Amino acid sequence: MPLTRQQIYHRRRIVVFGSLALLLAVLIYLPLTLLAPLERAAAKLTPFSVAPPVAVELTWPRSGxxxxxxxxxxxxxxxxxxxxxxxxxxxxxxxxxxxxxxxxxxxxxxxxxxxxxxxxxxxxxxxxxxxxxxxxxxxxxxxxxxxxxxxxxxxxxxxxxxxxxxxxxxxxxxxxxxxxxxxxxxxxxxxxxxxxxxxxxxxxxxxxxxxxxxxxxxxxxxxxxxxxxxxxxxxxxxxxxxxxxxxxxxxxxxxxxxxxxxxxxxxxxxxxxxxxxxxxxxxxxxxxxxxxxxxxxxxxxxxxxxxxxNFADVQLATAGQVVGELTTEWGETAQIVVAEDYREVMWSETPVTALVTTRDVTTGSAGEEVGVLSVTVGKKTAEVPLELATSVGDPGPWWRLTNPVPLLF
Known part of the structure; x- marks a missing residue:
């Protein structure tokens, strides 16, 4: 049975509005997906400790x-x-x-x-x-x-x-x-x-x-x-x-x-x-x-x-020393390393503590500063920069298109 004029009209409306909806969805989806901010890379830190110099027994005076x-x-x-x-x-x-x-x-x-x-x-x-x-x-x-x-x-x-x-x-x-x-x-x-x-x-x-x-x-x-x-x-x-x-x-x-x-x-x-x-x-x-x-x-x-x-020149941090690793959603990894050597002349019984602090990273180049290693020797604290050992690149459009923005889907 041939379609009536009204049926043809309704079908055309469905096609037109469907096409417009699809076009609108694409126009919204593509920019949001391709330009959406990436999730920060997950950081896994390595325990960092420093061994103080070996203590030598003091030769104290014989009296008083x-x-x-x-x-x-x-x-x-x-x-x-x-x-x-x-x-x-x-x-x-x-x-x-x-x-x-x-x-x-x-x-x-x-x-x-x-x-x-x-x-x-x-x-x-x-x-x-x-x-x-x-x-x-x-x-x-x-x-x-x-x-x-x-x-x-x-x-x-x-x-x-x-x-x-x-x-x-x-x-x-x-x-x-x-x-x-x-x-x-x-x-x-x-x-x-x-x-x-x-x-x-x-x-x-x-x-x-x-x-x-x-x-x-x-x-x-x-x-x-x-x-x-x-x-x-x-x-x-x-x-x-x-x-x-x-x-x-x-x-x-x-x-x-x-x-x-x-x-x-x-x-x-x-x-x-x-x-x-x-x-x-x-x-x-x-x-x-x-x-x-x-x-x-x-x-x-x-x-x-x-x-x-009981005093010694102690290397407390070494350039290239690994303090952690970043892992992105798209499977890329990069080590976080100490950017430069840090030494301190210290007393054998001086307490030493270290704290690794990193900033949020999505992408970055090798050598880019991504945090600090705070080393405290007694009352003195020094901040040693941390950097990426290798680059963390953008995942590219295909990964972005196949991993839609969670808020929309």
Missing amino acids: GAAIGLLGDDVLLARTGSEEPLPIASITKIVTALTVLDAHPLAEGEPGPDITFDQDDIAIYNEYVAQNGKVVWVSSGTTFSQLDTLKIVLIESANNYAESLVTWAFGSEAEYLKAAQAFLTEHGLSGTTIVDSTGMSPQNTSTTADLVELGRLALQSPVLAQLVSTSETDLPGLGTIDNTNILLGVDGVDGIKTGTLDEAGACLLFSTDFTIADETVSLVGVSLGARNHDELAADVRGLLASVEA
Whole structure:
């Protein structure tokens, strides 16, 4: 039976609208499919760890207490013996010098104001002679600059000049002690007690931890850092004065202060530098309570040798080292690798952690940065770039057409 006009009309409408719908679907489908953003590649990370250097047993002094720390850090590397306050003898004079400079600052190379000594200073001299304390001659009318007076106090360790210096700076030893306590409180040295400017009293005490921090404070002062490293110097009217620290210049020792007292034994607050893989390692340490200064010197040298052996130049990350792999929906893979070497001179017992962080990747070229490896050594964190070992290419139109956009289908 032939189709009626109305049937033909309906069929034509179906064909036309069907064709339009198909054309519209194609026009929408093709751009959405070919231009749709790709899903990010799945990242599978490889566990990353770093083995620290092998620890070498430290050779600690035979008696008393001792500690060692990095100059530029605020933690101890290691300590031994008593953690309670111990007598510190003439190491006390470092507190004296720091407190005086806090009240009367000196720029590096500046001599400071003149100090004229009188009969009161002669009386102070006689008092310390009577106590069998270390003294340097003084006469009425003698004048030294503030800097030269500090030299006599720190290099020659003269007790009479220490008291005369604080009397000039604060008006009396009693007022100095108030200033010293304020200085100690300000710097968190709660384990330190100072009862005089010289260290003659065994009640001048400190912990080994506080003393390492005290050494750091001294070396932060360019004036004191220069003075404590001076082996000898000439002063008008006195001639040559010699540093009491017999280890100066030995095994890199460049400071800081000796101390000797019956109740304290032989003591040394010291600093030293040594080189590991072209990097200078600066240390501050202390040893208290040795029987004499020869024993003290031998003990400190043994300790420093074992401390140096605990530092090593460690390669913490290597260029090309694999830290993960990317896999795309279309089956392409690429390794994530470390972009450059990273090394660090480190103490054997310093904790090391590593964290791999990657950004979202769909496609990318070989060598393109795709994340960072954060390596933390103690308190220091470094970020090492991560890159693609090979390119991740676009899957192409055929894969896109055969993998339609999920939201539409």
